[in-house]
Structures are given as structure tokens and as C-alpha cells.
Amino acid sequence: MYYTIVPLDILYLDIYKQRKFCEIWKNNVIFKLEEINDEEYRIFDIFSLNPSDYLNPYFSPGTVIKKKDLINL
DSSP: OOOOSSOHHHHTTTTTOOOOEEEEEETTEEEEEEEOSSSEEEEEEEEOSOHHHHHOGGGSTTOEEEGGGGGGO
16 A cells, blocks of 8 residues: 555556566676667666676666776776
8 A cells, every 4th residue: 555645556556567678788787677668778786796786886776887888888
């Protein structure tokens, strides 16, 4: 149960939408990416043994990355 002023039909708008994920491994960091559209991905999660990777603002979950920029991660 949610206590919110947002109508439930808006809150659960995309609940049945199929989400596409992929994982890439760059510089000893595993990125779990969610495909937004054909050209963009959103960082969903990262896995790393280096604590400083979690403090890097470019790797923070929610960051949108263009497909062409995946090479430069």
C-alpha cells in the first residue's frame, strides 16, 4: 500500500512493460544496463571489487548512456 497523492493508474503505468537488460564488463566493472530505446541505455546496477567505482558519478545508477559511448566507459 502506498500513501501518495499520485493516482494508482499513473503509479503502475509501466508495471507490465517488458524491460530489456544486458551486462557489459569494462575495466573490471560489470555494468547491468537497461535498454531505453535503440540508441540509449540506463545504468541499472554496477558490480565492482573497487570501492572507488561506486563513488564515480559517471557510473551511478540512473545515468543515461548513448550506445556509441559504451566504448568509452
